[in-house]
Amino acid sequence: xxxxxxxxxxxGVEDEDIKILNGVDLTxxxxxxHAIMGPNGSGKSTLAAVLAGREExxxxxxxxxxxxxxxxxxxPEERAEKGVFLAFQYPVELPGVSMTNFLKExxxxxxxxxxxxxxxxxxxxxxxxxxxxLVNIDADLTKRSVNEGFSGGEKKRNEIFQLAMxxxxxxxxxETDSGLDIDALTNVAEGVNKLRTDERGFLVITHYERILRYxxxxxxxxxxxxxxxxxxxxxxxxKLEEKGYDWVREEAAAAAAA
Amino acid sequence: xSTSETEYLKGKASEEYEHGWYTDIESDKAPKGLSEDIVRxxxxxxxxxxxxxxxxxxxxxxFEQLLESGHxxxxxxxxxxxxxxxxxxxxxxxxxxxxxxxLDEVPDEILExxxxxxxxxxxxxxxxxVAVDAVMDSVSVATTFKEKLKEKGVIFKSxxxxxxxxxxxxxxxxxxxxxxxxxxxxxxxxxVFSDGSFVYVPEGVTCPMELSTYFRINEQGTGQFxxxxxxxxxxxxxxxxxxxxxxxxxxxxxxxxxVELVAHEDSEIKYSTIQNWYPGDEDGEGGVYNLxxxxxxxxxxxxxxxxxxxxxxxxxxxxYPSVILAGDNSVGExxxxxxxxxxxxxxxxxxxxxxxxxxxxxxISKGISADYADNSYRGLxxxxxxxxxxxxxxxxxSMLLGPDCGAHTYPYIESANPSAQIEHEATTSKxxxxxxxxxxxxxxxxxxxxxxxxxxxxxxxxxxxxxxxAVEAKELLAIELEGSxx
Ligand SMILES: Nc1ncnc2c1ncn2[C@@H]1O[C@H](COP(=O)(O)OP(=O)(O)OP(=O)(O)O)[C@@H](O)[C@H]1O
Ligand SMILES: [Mg+2]
Numbered sequence: 001x002x003x004x005x006x007x008x009x010x011x012g013v014e015d016e017d018i019k020i021l022n023g024v025d026l027t028x029x030x031x032x033x034h035a036i037m038g039p040n041g042s043g044k045s046t047l048a049a050v051l052a053g054r055e056e057x058x059x060x061x062x063x064x065x066x067x068x069x070x071x072x073x074x075x076p077e078e079r080a081e082k083g084v085f086l087a088f089q090y091p092v093e094l095p096g097v098s099m100t101n102f103l104k105e106x107x108x109x110x111x112x113x114x115x116x117x118x119x120x121x122x123x124x125x126x127x128x129x130x131x132x133x134l135v136n137i138d139a140d141l142t143k144r145s146v147n148e149g150f151s152g153g154e155k156k157r158n159e160i161f162q163l164a165m166x167x168x169x170x171x172x173x174x175e176t177d178s179g180l181d182i183d184a185l186t187n188v189a190e191g192v193n194k195l196r197t198d199e200r201g202f203l204v205i206t207h208y209e210r211i212l213r214y215x216x217x218x219x220x221x222x223x224x225x226x227x228x229x230x231x232x233x234x235x236x237x238x239k240l241e242e243k244g245y246d247w248v249r250e251e252a253a254a255a256a257a258a
Numbered sequence: 259x260s261t262s263e264t265e266y267l268k269g270k271a272s273e274e275y276e277h278g279w280y281t282d283i284e285s286d287k288a289p290k291g292l293s294e295d296i297v298r299x300x301x302x303x304x305x306x307x308x309x310x311x312x313x314x315x316x317x318x319x320x321f322e323q324l325l326e327s328g329h330x331x332x333x334x335x336x337x338x339x340x341x342x343x344x345x346x347x348x349x350x351x352x353x354x355x356x357x358x359x360x361l362d363e364v365p366d367e368i369l370e371x372x373x374x375x376x377x378x379x380x381x382x383x384x385x386x387x388v389a390v391d392a393v394m395d396s397v398s399v400a401t402t403f404k405e406k407l408k409e410k411g412v413i414f415k416s417x418x419x420x421x422x423x424x425x426x427x428x429x430x431x432x433x434x435x436x437x438x439x440x441x442x443x444x445x446x447x448x449x450v451f452s453d454g455s456f457v458y459v460p461e462g463v464t465c466p467m468e469l470s471t472y473f474r475i476n477e478q479g480t481g482q483f484x485x486x487x488x489x490x491x492x493x494x495x496x497x498x499x500x501x502x503x504x505x506x507x508x509x510x511x512x513x514x515x516x517v518e519l520v521a522h523e524d525s526e527i528k529y530s531t532i533q534n535w536y537p538g539d540e541d542g543e544g545g546v547y548n549l550x551x552x553x554x555x556x557x558x559x560x561x562x563x564x565x566x567x568x569x570x571x572x573x574x575x576x577x578y579p580s581v582i583l584a585g586d587n588s589v590g591e592x593x594x595x596x597x598x599x600x601x602x603x604x605x606x607x608x609x610x611x612x613x614x615x616x617x618x619x620x621x622i623s624k625g626i627s628a629d630y631a632d633n634s635y636r637g638l639x640x641x642x643x644x645x646x647x648x649x650x651x652x653x654x655x656s657m658l659l660g661p662d663c664g665a666h667t668y669p670y671i672e673s674a675n676p677s678a679q680i681e682h683e684a685t686t687s688k689x690x691x692x693x694x695x696x697x698x699x700x701x702x703x704x705x706x707x708x709x710x711x712x713x714x715x716x717x718x719x720x721x722x723x724x725x726x727x728a729v730e731a732k733e734l735l736a737i738e739l740e741g742s743x744x
């Protein structure tokens with residue numbers, strides 16, 4: 001069944017005459033992992049932000065269904081509770097806010113929404129240790145303030161750790177593979193693979209075919225000027241890696257002219 | 259910030275003040291207005307020694323002079339009407355005996371008042387490890403754990419009692435750190451102060467428990483003018499906390515306290531404040547004017563004074579808990595969180611005066627503003643010419659929770675010694691939409707997110723509070739942030 005259906009989505013920026021997404025169509029089934037590639041500024045992060053409910057973007061047309069339900073009706077935190085997770089391209093620092101407090105609030109609000117009981121402090125800490133081990137994140141990081149003073153790579157890995165903690169239905173990874181060293185990259189990929197289940201869907205935004213060698217996508221889409229203009233299997237990523245985006249632009253222009 | 263957040267933050271201003279109720283007890287009041295007779299009346303009510311009355315009268319005379327020549331301390335970044343000194347009452351005491359020898363004598367209404375504020379006065383119910391002096395309006399109504407402290411030689415009692423029972427100590431130190439000539443409100447306080455706490459820790463003694471005074475304004479139209487004096491003899495240590503609340507009133511109430519701390523050689527005083535006076539309503543009407551003078555002197559070598567404050571209440575706050583670093587190697591610290599919302603205004607900070615050699619001071623100030631509130635840090639680091647090797651570190655961070663509030667920092671440095679090292683850092687941050695969105699994306703609502711972010715911002719300061727009160731402080735901040743989020 002379709003976990004996520006994006007239909008003819010047009011998005012602009014509130015109060016400004018800017019249009020970013022120009023008719024995105026996308027269907028993701030449960031258990032699937034789709035990759036989205038595309039040049040800088042084509043609208044990938046905007047799509048991710050709109051899915052997560054960022055208010056500065058205005059949906060001009062189209063709809064988004066999550067498990068058949070209208071996602072656009074929901075507040076960002078309600079979407080999170082329903083199981084939408086976004087690993088940010090630029091994770092934010094929360095000075096002085098301990099990872100433990102932050103995640104405890106987060107996990108418990110998601111659990112409450114799912115009709116599960118709040119975890120006791122002891123159970124929570126135990127759970128936190130298990131998940132940290134699963135995605136192989138340095139336990140020291142989980143003792144610090146959220147992203148405060150983390151290196152770029154540490155911030156990215158922390159997003160995967162939070163993904164493991166929150167166990168969402170839909171995980172959107174916005175360039176989580178950028179800026180990682182080789183070991184960290186395989187680490188993140190392993191984490192993602194461990195977290196792939198039949199109930200969970202993944203949308204992986206990336207510039208590099210490299211990560212897709214570790215996590216095999218079911219589909220690869222190309223975003224250009226706010227539209228998904230090409231879709232294919234894994235081999236599409238290889239082709240982009242070799243040839244760049246020029247041919248995509250040409251084909252899109254030809255299709256538009258026709 | 260998005261509209262819904264702005265709305266939410268606005269909503270917080272209209273939130274009910276938790277301690278806004280009033281206890282209906284008969285009270286013994288002075289008539290409204292200020293005169294020499296009122297000063298005499300207060301002194302008489304308290305059955306004071308002659309020398310103290312004389313001191314009060316001198317202070318009153320000085321106050322009159324300042325008033326006539328218009329010497330108001332109104333240079334701060336604050337905007338409020340000057341108090342009408344003739345239109346308030348300078349003494350109110352719950353009727354009956356002013357100070358009770360035994361808790362059994364304290365009327366039930368008073369015990370209930372403090373119990374409702376979360377300060378049970380019966381020792382068996384009290385927080386373990388905390389002795390409390392409870393002050394209602396102008397008088398101390400009860401002091402707990404007196405006996406236990408007495409075993410160690412620690413004196414902890416109301417100012418009134420101390421003036422009678424330990425006149426030699428009180429007389430030696432009263433006005434020695436904050437003379438009545440310091441400023442208009444210090445002069446006023448010296449003339450009409452009603453009660454407050456007195457602490458004396460003898461040589462070599464570490465006070466076995468936290469000492470705490472809880473101030474409650476109850477009567478209408480009454481100013482609160484308490485005086486606190488803490489003295490630690492060589493090698494002694496004490497940790498002291500004051501807390502305060504007041505009922506909701508349409509008019510503005512004046513609170514003009516004076517606190518004096520004296521630390522002798524190798525001794526340490528840790529003074530913490532949780533200030534939650536009534537801040538006024540959402541239109542900025544009513545609320546307490548909190549205009550207090552707090553200063554400590556590190557008299558002896560290697561002594562230390564540390565001020566920690568959490569300021570969430572009052573319509574107007576103007577206070578600069580300061581340290582005179584006279585002894586060599588002495589240490590002064592100032593840790594502050596000032597949270598203003600609604601129409602609250604705060605101008606607070608500290609003065610660190612380095613006189614002795616190798617003296618060291620640390621200032622960490624966190625200001626948070628929401629709604630239409632204005633929050634200023636004002637600090638002076640002054641290094642005298644003999645203060646070789648003096649060091650100061652100052653950090654002032656401000657956080658704005660909306661588009662209509664303000665934050666200001668006024669750091670002043672005066673150094674007469676080239677060997678001094680003075681470091682100053684300041685930041686202003688807005689709780690960004692990015693931070694809020696990050697929290698929302700993890701399932702946190704507006705309120706939860708703000709609480710986490712604000713608590714995180716204040717963490718360094720809250721850690722400085724004695725453990726017994728750190729929890730209370732966090733809860734208070736949480737209540738401040740709670741709102742009508744729809
Ligand atoms: N809030 C905003 N206001 C104005 N323009 C915006 C806003 N958000 C995005 N844009 C613009 O929309 C376009 C798409 O941005 P987006 O961040 O979605 O691109 P992207 O595909 O994620 O790029 P990259 O690969 O560099 O991360 C860019 O031109 C960007 O400047
Ligand atoms: Mg992007």
